[in-house]
Amino acid sequence: MNKEVNVDALFLGPKSENRVFYKEMMEYAITEHMHWRSGFHPEDSALVTPRAQHQPDFRDTLYRTEGILRDLSSRLKNKSVPWFSPRYLGHMNADTFMVSHLAYVMTMLYNQNNCAVEASPVTTDLELEAGEDLCRMFGFDVSKSWGHITSGGTVANYEGLWVARNLKSMPLAIARHEGAKDLVAGMTEHQLLNMKPTDVLDLTDELKKRGMFEEVRELSVRGAGVEPGKLGKLLVPRSKHYSWLKAMDLLGLGQENIVQLDVDGNYRTDVQKMRETTLRLMEEGTPILGMVSVVGTTEEGSVDAVHEVLKLREECEEKFGSSFFIHVDAAYGGYVRSMFLDENDQFMEYDALVATYRESEIVPEGVVWPKRDVYDAFKAMSEVDSITVDPHKVGYIQYSAGAITMKDKRIVDLISYHAAYVFEEAGEDSGDEHSVMLGSSIMEGSKAGAAAAAVWAAHRLVPLNITGYGHVIGRGIVTADWFASKLATAEPFVIQGRSFEVRPLMHPDFHMVNFTFKEIGNDSLADHNSLNQRIYELCSYASGRAYSKDFLTSSTSLSVEEYGDTPCAYTSLRGFTDEEWQKEGSVYILRAAIMTPFLRDEMRFSQYWSNLRDIFTQILTEIVDEENKKAMSHSAA
Amino acid sequence: MNKEVNVDALFLGPKSENRVFYKEMMEYAITEHMHWRSGFHPEDSALVTPRAQHQPDFRDTLYRTEGILRDLSSRLKNKSVPWFSPRYLGHMNADTFMVSHLAYVMTMLYNQNNCAVEASPVTTDLELEAGEDLCRMFGFDVSKSWGHITSGGTVANYEGLWVARNLKSMPLAIARHEGAKDLVAGMTEHQLLNMKPTDVLDLTDELKKRGMFEEVRELSVRGAGVEPGKLGKLLVPRSKHYSWLKAMDLLGLGQENIVQLDVDGNYRTDVQKMRETTLRLMEEGTPILGMVSVVGTTEEGSVDAVHEVLKLREECEEKFGSSFFIHVDAAYGGYVRSMFLDENDQFMEYDALVATYRESEIVPEGVVWPKRDVYDAFKAMSEVDSITVDPHKVGYIQYSAGAITMKDKRIVDLISYHAAYVFEEAGEDSGDEHSVMLGSSIMEGSKAGAAAAAVWAAHRLVPLNITGYGHVIGRGIVTADWFASKLATAEPFVIQGRSFEVRPLMHPDFHMVNFTFKEIGNDSLADHNSLNQRIYELCSYASGRAYSKDFLTSSTSLSVEEYGDTPCAYTSLRGFTDEEWQKEGSVYILRAAIMTPFLRDEMRFSQYWSNLRDIFTQILTEIVDEENKKAMSHSAA
Known part of the structure; x- marks a missing residue:
C-alpha cells in the first residue's frame, strides 16, 4: 500500500471532479443511519403511516421545507465566495477535505454532544484521539499532555490564558492554606509569583497526595477572584490576534496588563526588544503572567522565534530565579509542524528534511524552505506550555474546529469541575461512564460530536507528518x-x-x-x-x-x-x-x-x-x- | 395554505419514515453546490483528470477514505444511543428537524465562518435573523434587543455574566474619568454600584455623544481588571447548572462571590428565602452583581418564578434605591415560551390560551397546563436583561446551537471590540462589509455559518409560536x-x-x-x-x-x-x-x-x-x- 496520500483525491475539487465518490459516500452515510433507525426494535411499527404522509397538510409541511431549502440554496449560490477555486487567494480558506464533510454528516445524524460521555459514547473518544494527534504533532509526550477541540482559536486562546492565570495564582493560595503552606516555606511573595510552571504542577501533586488540592484551589483566583495587576503582565506581540484583548477583558485581568512587544521587519516579535522588555520587568519585580508567541500571524503569516522565547525564559530562571508560562498561538500555522515530521512523527534534522523534500518532491529545487529560523521556531514548540491550533484553517477541515493542546495535562485540574483524581483515570479507560466529562474539564459545555469526528477522520486519512499533511x-x-x-x-x-x-x-x-x-x-x-x-x-x-x-x-x-x-x-x-x-x-x-x-x-x-x-x-x-x-x-x- | 405545521413531517422519524424526502433533499443540497462549483468560470478546465483519478495511488486514497467512513459508521452504530426513538426518555434529546440537518449540510459546503461578514456573506445575516426570532419569542422589542448563536448554553451564560460584570463596573469608571464624572456627580460609591441597568446604559449614550465612551470603557473592569468582591454577589439557585461556577472562575469574579439560593419543594428558587437573602444583602450594603433565574432546571425541569424576581427588584429599587441585573438561564426551557404566543407572536391571556389549546388540540381536556405560576414566569421573561436559550435542546435542532439574547442591545458595546458606533449602524444595513463583525461583538470568534443556517431554517419552517413550536x-x-x-x-x-x-x-x-x-x-x-x-x-x-x-x-x-x-x-x-x-x-x-x-x-x-x-x-x-x-x-x- 502506498503510504503517501494523493492530495487531489482528498477534495471535492474545483470542478467537483470527485463528485461521484462524494455522492456515493454521502448516500452510504445517510442510508446506514436510516437502517440503524429502522433496525432498532424491528417489532415496533412505524409511527407515521403512508396514508398520513400523503395527507395535504403533511405534504404542505414538506413543500414548505423544500421551499426554505431552495431559498437557502439560492442565497448561498448568490453571495458565497468560491473558496474552493484557485482563483481565490485571500483568507485561510480553500477547498476542504471530503472525508471531514462526510464524517460530519454521518455523525450529525447520531447527534452526539461531547459535553459528557453519556451524550457522546462514540465521539468523546474521537475527540480525545484527535487531541492526542495534535499533541504528537507538536512533539508533546502523548501520555503526559492533553488536547481537545474548541469552536475556534479565540476560545482556545481564552482557555490557554485561563490555565496560565489560575496556575500563576496557585503558589499564593498554597501559602495561604494552613495545612499546605510548609510546601512553600521561606518563599517570598515575589518568588511565589515567579515559579516555573512545572514546579507549580509538582506542588499540586503534593497537594493531591495530602488530600487538600480542592481546598487550596478554592483559595486561588478560581475561588477568590482576580486581584488586579497582582499576577503580572501578559506579553504579546503587536501582530497578535484581537482575541488576546478580548481574553484579558473576559478573564478579569484587564487590558492594561498587556504589554505589547514590537515586531521586526518580518513582522515577527523583535527578539532583542522582547529581551529588553522582559529583563526590565524582571528587574522591576513585575511578574510575567505569560508570554504569547504567534506561529502564523493572521495578517502576515509570520512565525515568531519560539526558540528565542525559551532561551529567554532560561536566562530569566538563571539570572532572576523567575519563570513564566509560554503559550503559542498557532491557530493559523500549527498544522505546518507536520511538514517537519518523518513518517514516524519524529522531528527531522534540517539537512535530512531538505533531502526528504527533494526526494518526495514536496519542495522542489529552487524553493528555499524552510528558512532556518522558521525551522528552529517550529522545532521549539515541543517545549512550550500550551498551543492553540485551528483544524479549520490549515487542517483543511470545514468550520468550526479549533483546538488547544497543553504540554502537561495536570494543568487541567486548575480549571476543571470535578474531583482532581477523576481525569487522571480517564486516560486509562476512557470508555468508563464517569471518566471523561469534557464539559467539566474545558471551557465550553455542549458541542457537536460531529466536529470531533470531522477532525478525527481527517487525521486518520492524512497523517500529521510528511506522508500526509506534509504533501497537502x-x-x-x-x-x-x-x-x-x-x-x-x-x-x-x-x-x-x-x-x-x-x-x-x-x-x-x-x-x-x-x-x-x-x-x-x-x-x-x-x-x-x-x-x-x-x-x-x-x-x-x-x-x-x-x-x-x-x-x-x-x-x-x-x-x-x-x-x-x-x-x-x-x-x-x-x-x-x-x-x-x-x-x-x-x-x-x-x-x-x-x-x-x-x-x-x-x-x-x-x-x-x-x-x-x-x-x-x-x-x-x-x-x-x-x-x-x-x-x-x-x-x- | 394550512398555517399549522404538521409535526410528523418535520422529522426523519423513528423508522426513517420520511427517508425518501430526506434523501431527495440531500441530493438537491449537494448537487446544487456541485453545479455551483463547476459553473464558476466554466472556461477553466478541470484540474483533476479522469486519467489521474484512475491511477492506483488516487484510488488508494479514496479506498482509505471509504475505509475510515465505514469504521466510523460501525462505531456510531455500535455505541450510539437511539435518541430518535420513543423508547428513549432521558436527556433533552429526541429526533431533530430534517430541515435543520439539510440546511446544515447545504451550508457546510459553502464553509462560511460567522466571525466576520467577509467570511460569511450569507450566514451572518441568517444568524442575525435567528437572533431576532428568539428576541421576539421572549417578548423583547426587536429593534432594541439583540441575540446571536453560541456553541451552547455554557458559553451563553458566560456572555450574560460578562455583560453584567462590565455594566456593573461602568458607573465607577465614569466617576474616575475627569471629563465624565459630572454625569454621576454627588453619587456615592454605593449608589454607583447599585444603579439600574437601564440607567447605566443611558449614561453610555451620553458618553458616546461626548466622544469619550471608549476612554471610559477602558477604566472599567475591561481595562483595569476585576477588583475582588467589589462588584458584589451573584445570586443563583441551588438548582443551577455547573456552568455558573465555571463562569465565576473564568470571569475572574471568584466562586466565593456566589450566593446560592435555596429551592422549594418544586425545585424552584424559594421566593421567600430569595427575598430574605436579597434584602439582607441590601441592608448590609453588598451590591448584587446579578440574579440568575432558571427556566427549566437541568435536573428537574423546574421553572423559577421570574415574575417574583422582577417584583423583588422593584421593591429593592423603591426601598433602597438599589437595582441589579437579571439573567434567565433558559437553556433548557426557553423555546417553551412559544407555547404562549398567538399566531402574531403576542403573549396570550391565560383563558384565551387555554381555549386555544383546546381548539387546536394542542393541550386536550384533562391535562392542566400551564400551572398558573409557570405561566406568570414565562410572561415575565420579556422584562429581564438577558436570556440563555439552546436551540439544540427544545428547539429540536442538532448540536451545536446555543444562543443568548439581550433586552437592550446597547449593552454589547461593553464587551465589543470595535468603535461603539459601528454596531448601531449594522442593524440598518447588515449587508455592508464593515457593519457586522460578529467576532468583535461576542465572546466567540470563528464559528460555523452552517449552525446559524440550521437554526434559521428551523425558525422559518416552524414559527416560534402556537402555530409552530407550540405543536411540537x-x-x-x-x-x-x-x-x-x-x-x-x-x-x-x-x-x-x-x-x-x-x-x-x-x-x-x-x-x-x-x-x-x-x-x-x-x-x-x-x-x-x-x-x-x-x-x-x-x-x-x-x-x-x-x-x-x-x-x-x-x-x-x-x-x-x-x-x-x-x-x-x-x-x-x-x-x-x-x-x-x-x-x-x-x-x-x-x-x-x-x-x-x-x-x-x-x-x-x-x-x-x-x-x-x-x-x-x-x-x-x-x-x-x-x-x-x-x-x-x-x-x-
Missing part, C-alpha cells in the same frame, strides 16, 4: 514561494502610459503572501492606499457578486497604532518618504494565504500567473478609467 | 402529563412476592418527569438508591449496548450538598425517615425529559405504557434474581 500543506508553501518570486520580479503594468509596479511585502514564512501595487512616480502613500483598496474591492465581494469575479483576494491595513513604525521599512523600500508614512500612518495591503493545493505544478502555475497578469491589467485599466472619468467630470464642473 | 413542544408536554399521572397512580410491581412502587418526584412544570422505584416495606434509603441506580444501568448504555435495550432513560442524584434538605420532602413522602435522609444525604432518581413528539396519541400512549410496565417488570425481575444469586453465594460461602 507543502503544495501551498511551494506555490506561495513561486507567487512571491513572480511578484518580486514582475515587470510593471503599463496602462495608458502610466506604470504600476507590484511587489510582495516580504518573502513568506510559509504560505501567506502580502503585496501592493504602486504607481511608479506617484510617491503619495495616500494614493497608494486608495489604489490598493480599490483593487481589493474589485477583487472581492465588496464590489458585487463574488461569483462573477476573475480573481479574489483579501486585504488589511498595517497601521502605526498596531505596528509602530515597522511598516515604514516597506514603504521606504517602495519609495515613500518617512514623512509620507508619518502623515498616513498606515499602509493598505493585499493579502493572500496560498492554501489552494491546485497550483502546485510549474506549467499550470505559469499559465495561472500569465492569466493573473491579464486580470490585473484589466483591473488597473478599470481603475485608470474611473479616475479619468472623475477627473473629466471635475474639470467639466 | 405541546406534544411532549401532554405526554409528560400523561406519563407523570400514570406513575402517580401505578399499581405496584409484584416480583416473586416482593412489591415495588413507582412514583414521580413531582408533576412537571413542562416536560421533565423524574421518578423512583421503592420496594414497599424496605425503608432503607441506601437500598432505594441502589435499586434505582441498578435500574438506570439496565436502562442505559452503562450496562451494554444501548441499541439492544427495551427502554432507555437517564438519572441523577439529588444531594444535600447541592439542594440542602429539599429532597427530604420527597423521601418522607415515600416513607423514609428524616434520619435515613440525614444518613444518606442524597436520593438517586430516574430522569426523563419527554421530548419525543411520537407518543401524543391516547391509544398509542396507552399501549406504550402497558409495554413499559412489562419492561419494568422484566428489569425488576432481573434485579431480584441478581440479589437472590448474591444472597445464595453469600450463604454458600
